[in-house]
């Protein structure tokens with residue numbers, strides 16, 4: 243019997259799915275089992291679109307279609323919570339199984355606080371996350387640092403600290419540190435992120451800590467809730483999934499890798515936030531003077547309530563037809579969101595004027611957390 247707190251290796255019994263999956267295929271096997279048995283009405287996952295730089299969110303209701311979502315797309319920088327909020331009525335009328343990275347999960351929790359998502363209708367399958375890469379920057383990085391035509395690449399992965407590509411004619415890996423020193427690699431918000439294992443999900447799945455003959459062939463599953471335990475038990479009883487206890491050495495290694503990632507996140511926070519401290523408002527004022535008022539940063543933010551900006555053009559703070567925008571537009575937005583910023587990076591990712599919006603709201607959030615709880619210390623934050 244599987245229980246909350248268990249640490250398992252798990253793998254699909256479906257050989258076709260095993261070939262497509264990232265490692266053991268446990269994530270897809272569990273979601274498929276949940277859909278086939280009507281535990282959920284739909285599954286929200288990510289699927290390759292035009293190419294591997296084009297990750298698209300999908301809502302699937304036919305279990306047969308689920309295999310095409312297997313595998314990890316590291317250039318998938320989308321946020322699942324706003325997809326559910328905007329296009330699936332916040333799971334208010336249907337039960338949804340969803341794959342979540344740490345930021346997806348934090349987005350869901352914030353939206354639930356605002357009554358925009360019904361958490362009771364969600365089954366959350368977490369995936370550990372070392373970071374994702376902006377698709378446009380990934381193309382430039384592959385051309386520039388790997389010397390390979392990005393259109394010739396048919397597979398990418400992040401493994402043992404390297405970004406690895408397979409392309410017509412071979413494969414090549416370069417360390418993430420080297421890529422980041424050259425201005426490529428993971429998105430800047432991902433470098434600062436400290437939510438690597440999504441333990442607030444029902445299950446947290448990853449590849450860290452899978453050793454020996456199981457390496458690459460099993461998924462490391464941390465069972466985080468009774469709902470997650472029930473799902474794994476039923477899938478095993480139905481012979482859709484096989485499991486064994488995780489190797490103690492693997493558990494130790496996974497813990498060490500997670501610890502190293504948290505330290506790295508802390509290092510990036512120090513690096514990114516130093517220099518902002520004394521002049522934050524001046525820097526914000528200068529950077530946001532490029533704003534063209536497209537409002538992407540409002541629409542895609544999981545914590546920004548659009549109602550606060552209703553009638554925004556008519557508001558005296560955002561005068562119609564005026565560019566650059568009134569500074570109060572941005573000050574008001576930061577005041578409104580920064581206390582609950584989850585550092586998902588959507589604002590910065592989608593800003594056409596490349597304003598480092600996530601850097602500012604994340605810096606304000608961390609500073610505020612420190613101010614309210616001076617004993618906590620910056621290293622305790624998980625967001």
Ligand code: FAD
Pocket residue numbers: 262263264265266267268269270271287288289297311312313314315316317318319320341342343369370371372373374400447448449450461462
């Ligand atoms: P599969 O059965 O292959 O299913 C994978 C699921 O992930 C599918 O449902 C797919 O739709 C979904 N998915 C693919 N891309 C994305 C995306 N960009 N955002 C949201 N969902 C997506 N594990 C670690 O242990 N350490 C890491 O550092 C790590 N980094 C990761 C970074 C990213 C961006 C992603 C997406 C995953 C990462 N993982 C990491 C998790 C790992 O790659 C596998 O997803 C996990 O081990 C499950 O394997 P599986 O074979 O059971 O998954």
Ligand code: SF4
Pocket residue numbers: 343344345346371372373374431432433435436437585586587
């Ligand atoms: Fe992963 Fe964190 Fe980046 Fe989200 S913000 S993609 S959880 S590293």
Ligand code: SF4
Pocket residue numbers: 532533534535536537538539540589592593594595596597599
């Ligand atoms: Fe302005 Fe960028 Fe926000 Fe668009 S996304 S409103 S350009 S700050």
